[in-house]
Protein backbone atom coordinates (compact mmCIF):
# COMPACT_ATOMS: atom_id res chain seq x y z
CA UNK A 28 0.00 0.00 0.00
CA UNK A 29 1.34 3.41 -0.93
CA UNK A 30 1.83 5.97 1.79
CA UNK A 31 -0.12 9.19 1.77
CA UNK A 32 1.09 12.32 3.50
CA UNK A 33 -2.12 13.49 5.13
CA UNK A 34 -4.26 11.35 7.43
CA UNK A 35 -7.46 9.86 6.09
CA UNK A 36 -10.56 10.04 8.28
CA UNK A 37 -12.61 6.85 8.15
CA UNK A 38 -16.19 7.53 9.26
CA UNK A 39 -18.66 4.70 9.68
CA UNK A 40 -21.63 3.40 11.62
CA UNK A 41 -22.68 -0.20 11.97
CA UNK A 42 -25.70 -1.98 13.43
CA UNK A 43 -24.46 -5.58 13.49
CA UNK A 44 -20.72 -5.00 13.15
CA UNK A 45 -19.99 -5.70 9.48
CA UNK A 46 -19.26 -2.11 8.47
CA UNK A 47 -17.17 -1.65 11.59
CA UNK A 48 -15.07 -4.70 10.72
CA UNK A 49 -14.42 -3.33 7.23
CA UNK A 50 -13.48 0.08 8.67
CA UNK A 51 -10.96 -1.67 10.92
CA UNK A 52 -9.53 -3.58 7.95
CA UNK A 53 -9.15 -0.29 6.07
CA UNK A 54 -7.24 1.17 9.01
CA UNK A 55 -4.96 -1.86 8.99
CA UNK A 56 -4.35 -1.68 5.24
CA UNK A 57 -3.60 2.04 5.38
CA UNK A 58 -0.89 1.31 7.91
CA UNK A 59 -1.36 4.10 10.40
CA UNK A 60 -2.65 6.79 8.02
CA UNK A 61 -6.30 6.18 8.84
CA UNK A 62 -8.15 7.60 11.85
CA UNK A 63 -11.32 5.70 12.73
CA UNK A 64 -14.48 7.57 13.72
CA UNK A 65 -17.66 5.72 14.71
CA UNK A 66 -20.36 8.30 14.15
CA UNK A 67 -22.66 6.50 16.61
CA UNK A 68 -20.17 7.52 19.32
CA UNK A 69 -18.56 10.71 18.00
CA UNK A 70 -21.05 12.14 15.55
CA UNK A 71 -19.59 14.37 12.85
CA UNK A 72 -17.32 16.48 15.03
CA UNK A 73 -14.04 15.31 13.46
CA UNK A 74 -15.05 15.88 9.84
CA UNK A 75 -13.62 19.42 9.47
CA UNK A 76 -10.14 18.07 10.32
CA UNK A 77 -9.82 16.15 7.07
CA UNK A 78 -9.14 16.79 3.42
CA UNK A 79 -9.43 13.08 2.64
CA UNK A 80 -12.15 10.82 3.98
CA UNK A 81 -13.56 7.35 3.55
CA UNK A 82 -17.13 6.81 4.72
CA UNK A 83 -18.90 3.49 5.27
CA UNK A 84 -22.65 2.93 5.44
CA UNK A 85 -24.81 -0.20 5.48
CA UNK A 86 -28.31 -0.27 3.98
CA UNK A 87 -31.11 -1.37 6.29
CA UNK A 88 -34.87 -2.02 6.21
CA UNK A 89 -35.53 -2.15 2.46
CA UNK A 90 -33.41 0.64 1.13
CA UNK A 91 -33.17 2.79 4.26
CA UNK A 92 -30.24 4.51 5.98
CA UNK A 93 -28.53 2.84 8.91
CA UNK A 94 -29.96 4.43 12.05
CA UNK A 95 -26.87 6.35 13.27
CA UNK A 96 -26.26 7.85 9.85
CA UNK A 97 -29.92 8.89 9.83
CA UNK A 98 -29.47 10.81 13.11
CA UNK A 99 -26.68 12.95 11.60
CA UNK A 100 -28.02 13.14 8.05
CA UNK A 101 -29.34 16.69 7.95
CA UNK A 102 -26.28 18.14 9.70
CA UNK A 103 -23.98 16.36 7.28
CA UNK A 104 -25.90 17.70 4.32
CA UNK A 105 -25.47 21.24 5.61
CA UNK A 106 -21.68 21.09 5.78
CA UNK A 107 -19.46 22.82 3.24
CA UNK A 108 -17.10 20.13 2.04
CA UNK A 109 -15.76 21.92 -1.03
CA UNK A 110 -12.28 20.73 -1.93
CA UNK A 111 -12.60 17.61 0.21
CA UNK A 112 -12.16 14.20 -1.40
CA UNK A 113 -14.39 11.38 -0.20
CA UNK A 114 -14.61 7.70 -1.14
CA UNK A 115 -17.53 5.55 0.01
CA UNK A 116 -17.98 1.92 0.87
CA UNK A 117 -21.33 0.29 1.49
CA UNK A 118 -22.51 -2.93 3.08
CA UNK A 119 -25.55 -4.71 1.72
CA UNK A 120 -27.09 -8.07 0.86
CA UNK A 121 -27.72 -8.64 -2.83
CA UNK A 122 -29.55 -11.95 -2.35
CA UNK A 123 -31.77 -11.11 0.59
CA UNK A 124 -32.44 -7.48 -0.40
CA UNK A 125 -31.64 -7.41 -4.12
CA UNK A 126 -34.27 -4.77 -4.95
CA UNK A 127 -32.61 -2.27 -2.64
CA UNK A 128 -28.98 -3.33 -2.86
CA UNK A 129 -26.69 -0.63 -1.41
CA UNK A 130 -29.35 2.08 -1.64
CA UNK A 131 -27.99 3.92 1.41
CA UNK A 132 -24.57 4.31 -0.22
CA UNK A 133 -26.31 5.98 -3.17
CA UNK A 134 -28.13 8.35 -0.83
CA UNK A 135 -24.90 9.23 0.98
CA UNK A 136 -23.16 9.86 -2.32
CA UNK A 137 -25.86 12.30 -3.45
CA UNK A 138 -25.92 14.09 -0.10
CA UNK A 139 -22.14 14.57 -0.07
CA UNK A 140 -21.92 15.66 -3.69
CA UNK A 141 -24.30 18.48 -2.85
CA UNK A 142 -21.93 19.67 -0.11
CA UNK A 143 -19.25 20.31 -2.75
CA UNK A 144 -17.18 17.21 -1.96
CA UNK A 145 -15.32 15.49 -4.75
CA UNK A 146 -16.47 11.88 -4.85
CA UNK A 147 -14.07 9.13 -5.85
CA UNK A 148 -13.66 5.37 -5.59
CA UNK A 149 -16.40 4.24 -7.98
CA UNK A 150 -16.47 0.47 -8.51
CA UNK A 151 -17.61 -1.82 -11.34
CA UNK A 152 -20.88 -3.78 -11.05
CA UNK A 153 -19.15 -6.80 -12.53
CA UNK A 154 -19.36 -9.83 -10.24
CA UNK A 155 -22.59 -8.78 -8.50
CA UNK A 156 -26.13 -10.08 -9.05
CA UNK A 157 -28.98 -7.86 -7.86
CA UNK A 158 -32.29 -6.51 -9.14
CA UNK A 159 -31.99 -2.80 -8.45
CA UNK A 160 -29.80 -0.29 -6.67
CA UNK A 161 -29.85 3.45 -6.06
CA UNK A 162 -26.06 3.38 -5.71
CA UNK A 163 -25.28 3.23 -9.42
CA UNK A 164 -23.76 5.75 -11.81
CA UNK A 165 -26.09 7.01 -14.54
CA UNK A 166 -24.89 4.44 -17.08
CA UNK A 167 -25.45 1.65 -14.56
CA UNK A 168 -21.93 0.32 -15.02
CA UNK A 169 -20.50 1.31 -11.64
CA UNK A 170 -21.41 1.66 -8.02
CA UNK A 171 -20.71 5.09 -6.56
CA UNK A 172 -18.39 3.44 -4.03
CA UNK A 173 -17.15 0.01 -3.05
CA UNK A 174 -20.11 -2.39 -2.66
CA UNK A 175 -19.44 -5.13 -0.11
CA UNK A 176 -21.70 -8.05 0.72
CA UNK A 177 -20.76 -9.91 3.87
CA UNK A 178 -23.99 -11.92 3.72
CA UNK A 179 -23.49 -13.47 0.28
CA UNK A 180 -19.96 -12.74 -0.92
CA UNK A 181 -17.81 -12.42 2.19
CA UNK A 182 -15.04 -14.41 0.49
CA UNK A 183 -14.54 -11.55 -1.97
CA UNK A 184 -14.33 -8.74 0.57
CA UNK A 185 -10.59 -8.74 1.26
CA UNK A 186 -9.61 -8.81 -2.41
CA UNK A 187 -12.13 -6.11 -3.32
CA UNK A 188 -11.02 -3.94 -0.46
CA UNK A 189 -7.34 -4.15 -1.30
CA UNK A 190 -7.87 -3.34 -4.98
CA UNK A 191 -10.22 -0.48 -4.21
CA UNK A 192 -7.89 1.07 -1.63
CA UNK A 193 -5.03 1.07 -4.12
CA UNK A 194 -7.29 2.89 -6.63
CA UNK A 195 -8.43 5.40 -4.02
CA UNK A 196 -4.89 6.08 -2.81
CA UNK A 197 -3.67 6.56 -6.37
CA UNK A 198 -6.32 9.21 -7.01
CA UNK A 199 -5.49 10.96 -3.74
CA UNK A 200 -1.75 10.86 -4.46
CA UNK A 201 -2.27 12.41 -7.87
CA UNK A 202 -4.42 15.26 -6.56
Ligand SMILES: Cc1cc2nc3c(=O)[nH]c(=O)nc-3n(C[C@H](O)[C@H](O)[C@H](O)COP(=O)(O)O)c2cc1C
Pocket residue numbers: 040041042043044045046047085086087088089090091093118119120121124127128129130177178
Ligand atom coordinates in the same frame (compact mmCIF):
# COMPACT_ATOMS: atom_id res chain seq x y z
C1 LIG B 1 -33.77 -6.41 8.39
C2 LIG B 1 -32.65 -6.19 7.39
C3 LIG B 1 -32.85 -5.31 6.34
C4 LIG B 1 -31.86 -5.13 5.37
N1 LIG B 1 -32.10 -4.31 4.29
C5 LIG B 1 -31.17 -4.23 3.30
C6 LIG B 1 -31.43 -3.47 2.13
O1 LIG B 1 -32.49 -2.88 1.95
N2 LIG B 1 -30.46 -3.42 1.17
C7 LIG B 1 -29.26 -4.06 1.30
O2 LIG B 1 -28.42 -3.97 0.39
N3 LIG B 1 -28.97 -4.77 2.44
C8 LIG B 1 -29.89 -4.88 3.42
N4 LIG B 1 -29.62 -5.60 4.56
C9 LIG B 1 -28.29 -6.24 4.70
C10 LIG B 1 -27.34 -5.43 5.57
O3 LIG B 1 -27.03 -4.20 4.97
C11 LIG B 1 -26.05 -6.21 5.78
O4 LIG B 1 -26.31 -7.33 6.57
C12 LIG B 1 -24.91 -5.41 6.34
O5 LIG B 1 -23.72 -6.16 6.27
C13 LIG B 1 -25.15 -4.91 7.74
O6 LIG B 1 -24.12 -4.05 8.11
P1 LIG B 1 -23.80 -3.67 9.64
O7 LIG B 1 -23.48 -4.99 10.32
O8 LIG B 1 -22.62 -2.79 9.58
O9 LIG B 1 -25.01 -3.03 10.21
C14 LIG B 1 -30.61 -5.81 5.51
C15 LIG B 1 -30.41 -6.67 6.61
C16 LIG B 1 -31.41 -6.87 7.53
C17 LIG B 1 -31.17 -7.84 8.65
